[in-house]
Amino acid sequence: MEIWTKEKVEKLLTELVAKELKINLQDVNPKAEFYQLGLDSLGAMYILDQLEKRLEREINPLLFWEYPTIESFSEKLLQQENL
Amino acid sequence: MKATSKSETDKQREFWRPFDRDFIENPYPYYEQLRKLGPVYITNQNEWVFTRYQDVKTLYKHPACDAGNRVKGLTKLEEQGKTETSFKTLLEATQDFLVFKNPPEHTALRKFIASSWTDRSVGALIEHNISYLINRCDADEFDYVKEIAEPLPALTMAGILGIPPNDYPELIEKSRVLFRSFDMYLTLRDLRDIQQAVLEMSEYFDFHLNQKKKKPDDSLMSQLLHLNPGYQQQELVHTCMFLFMAGEETTTGLLSLGLKNLVPYWSDLRNANSFNSKIIDELLRYDSPIQVVARLTTQPIQLGDIKIPENSKLALSLGSANHDETVFKNPEHLIFDRDSKHLAFGTGIHHCMGDWLAKAEGITLFSRLMEKYNKIEIAMEPVFRHNLTFRSLSSLMVKVSTN
Numbered sequence: 439m440e441i442w443t444k445e446k447v448e449k450l451l452t453e454l455v456a457k458e459l460k461i462n463l464q465d466v467n468p469k470a471e472f473y474q475l476g477l478d479s480l481g482a483m484y485i486l487d488q489l490e491k492r493l494e495r496e497i498n499p500l501l502f503w504e505y506p507t508i509e510s511f512s513e514k515l516l517q518q519e520n521l
Numbered sequence: 522m523k524a525t526s527k528s529e530t531d532k533q534r535e536f537w538r539p540f541d542r543d544f545i546e547n548p549y550p551y552y553e554q555l556r557k558l559g560p561v562y563i564t565n566q567n568e569w570v571f572t573r574y575q576d577v578k579t580l581y582k583h584p585a586c587d588a589g590n591r592v593k594g595l596t597k598l599e600e601q602g603k604t605e606t607s608f609k610t611l612l613e614a615t616q617d618f619l620v621f622k623n624p625p626e627h628t629a630l631r632k633f634i635a636s637s638w639t640d641r642s643v644g645a646l647i648e649h650n651i652s653y654l655i656n657r658c659d660a661d662e663f664d665y666v667k668e669i670a671e672p673l674p675a676l677t678m679a680g681i682l683g684i685p686p687n688d689y690p691e692l693i694e695k696s697r698v699l700f701r702s703f704d705m706y707l708t709l710r711d712l713r714d715i716q717q718a719v720l721e722m723s724e725y726f727d728f729h730l731n732q733k734k735k736k737p738d739d740s741l742m743s744q745l746l747h748l749n750p751g752y753q754q755q756e757l758v759h760t761c762m763f764l765f766m767a768g769e770e771t772t773t774g775l776l777s778l779g780l781k782n783l784v785p786y787w788s789d790l791r792n793a794n795s796f797n798s799k800i801i802d803e804l805l806r807y808d809s810p811i812q813v814v815a816r817l818t819t820q821p822i823q824l825g826d827i828k829i830p831e832n833s834k835l836a837l838s839l840g841s842a843n844h845d846e847t848v849f850k851n852p853e854h855l856i857f858d859r860d861s862k863h864l865a866f867g868t869g870i871h872h873c874m875g876d877w878l879a880k881a882e883g884i885t886l887f888s889r890l891m892e893k894y895n896k897i898e899i900a901m902e903p904v905f906r907h908n909l910t911f912r913s914l915s916s917l918m919v920k921v922s923t924n
Contacts, residue, residue, distance in 0.1 A: 473566055479834075480597055482566075487604070487709040499706040500540040503566045 442493065447512040450492060454485045455508065468508035533562035537570055539705070539909040546905050548812065549853065552841035561827055568705075569829060570836045574845035574864070576824060577837045582869035586816040589621040590834065591702055593817060595712075604709060611716040614723070615702055617759035620767070620871065627870065633752070634760065634874065637744040643681060643878065647885050650676045655893060662900050665917045666777050669886070674772035677882060678765050683740020684729050695722050696766040703910050705815055705836065719762070726761040730754065764875075772879045774810025774913035775801075779883055780890070781903050781917055782808055782855060790857075791895065796888040799858060801880045805843075806863035807855050812840035813910045814867065839864045840912065894921040 452466045458481045459466075466475065472482065482502050490497055497515070505511040536554040538544035544551055555562055555572045562570040571577050580586055587593070595612040598604065615621055619630050654669045654676075675689040675696075684692075698718035701711055730742060737743045741764070745757055752760075782804055783790065790796060816835040821828060829835070843863045844852040866873035873879070890897070897919055904916040 471565055479566065480594065480601070483598075483707070483709050483712075484603060490708070490710065496710065497708070498540070499708045499711075503564065503706070504540050506565045 471506040568834045572838045572841035574842040574848045577842035585820040590817045614719045614759045618763045646680045662920045665919045670776035674769045678768040683742045700770045722762045726758045771810045777914035778808040779804040791891045801883045802861040805865035809865040896922045
């Protein structure tokens with residue numbers, strides 16, 4: 439089973455966001471809100487779906503907007519349970 | 522112009538907590554704060570949340586507020602084609618749901634359903650279902666939601682549509698999943714589940730529509746077939762599915778919350794012996810089964826000082842509007858002879874078509890329960906369904922004593 443650290447979750451999330459927005463990894467600011475980065479609700483759906491598959495768990499979609507940056511969302515995901 | 526300053530938005534964020542169990546169980550204190558802080562709260566996913574009565578009412582009826590957000594979202598999802606699963610089946614079904622339609626398609630379908638659904642003599646059916654369900658509960662303590670509040674609307678809708686009453690437990694399960702298409706926040710996993718429910722319910726209603734074609738009767742399904750102005754079979758299937766779901770889930774909300782809220786007044790109302798429509802309206806105002814309705818603006822809207830841009834997602838809080846202190850005095854109290862102008866059934870062209878049915882089920886059920894049980898107590902903390910859009914209980918253990 440894969441061991442997930444904050445760095446790894448953040449990296450994965452950054453990759454998914456960059457892929458979804460078709461921008462470079464270095465242009466994804468982990469402190470910017472998803473909405474400011476340009477993600478809409480469909481984009482969020484795609485990202486969550488891939489995230490669920492990679493992390494092998496279900497994620498409440500509300501968490502995404504409740505913790506609306508890569509940093510805060512990653513931290514929340516790790517807090518919730520041991521990945 | 523911006524509706525609110527940054528610090529106000531931060532304050533509002535404290536009170537729009539759709540994720541929290543506290544908020545789900547009792548959103549009203551939060552709504553009160555939101556109404557005080559400003560007319561609109563723009564969430565961090567750019568949803569415009571309206572909580573004041575007049576604003577909610579105006580926007581609910583506004584011609585530039587599209588009811589079909591969900592359909593638009595699914596259409597875009599299909600167009601982008603990035604998912605492994607196609608959501609074509611789900612898209613086609615939701616497109617056919619009356620509640621997501623806009624004029625002129627909405628007007629035509631609503632007219633067709635209204636002309637088919639003229640038989641309002643459901644009194645005997647409701648009485649029959651209630652006496653069956655109440656007589657079945659012979660214990661002093663039982664789960665009222667499971668035994669009565671859930672089956673009654675399903676049995677009643679089954680009777681009206683003309684499907685076998687015994688099919689209801691399975692239909693409730695599917696209809697519950699289907700009802701999630703109203704949720705504001707969904708994942709692709711949710712959409713896959715909902716689509717599966719659509720497939721199964723389609724198969725079911727398609728079969729029964731075909732049965733009615735062979736053997737017409739006086740059911741609503743037969744009437745829909747008989748008066749069909751040219752809808753495809755699939756559209757009729759989706760309409761039946763929608764009617765079942767709409768008549769079932771929300772009424773369970775009314776019956777479950779309604780009883781919970783009636784318990785403290787039981788002996789008073791029982792002695793007065795006149796359970797009427799006003800009481801039901803007050804229960805609907807006080808604890809509305811539909812808490813939030815979603816809209817999408819098709820044009821910029823000027824609402825007082827606020828300019829809402831085109832293509833904005835709106836969340837209209839009916840639950841909050843119904844507790845607006847500028848319209849309802851002492852909104853946190855049940856006042857049974859209140860003059861009712863609540864928005865629990867919506868307003869305008871999307872005003873609920875089954876309001877009379879829900880009220881009839883409520884009045885009859887609560888009257889019969891009061892006749893049978895001289896005392897009723899809540900035996901365990903009620904369990905709320907964890908859902909922002911739709912307010913209902915999943916369990917209400919009651920302890921009763923009969924005359």
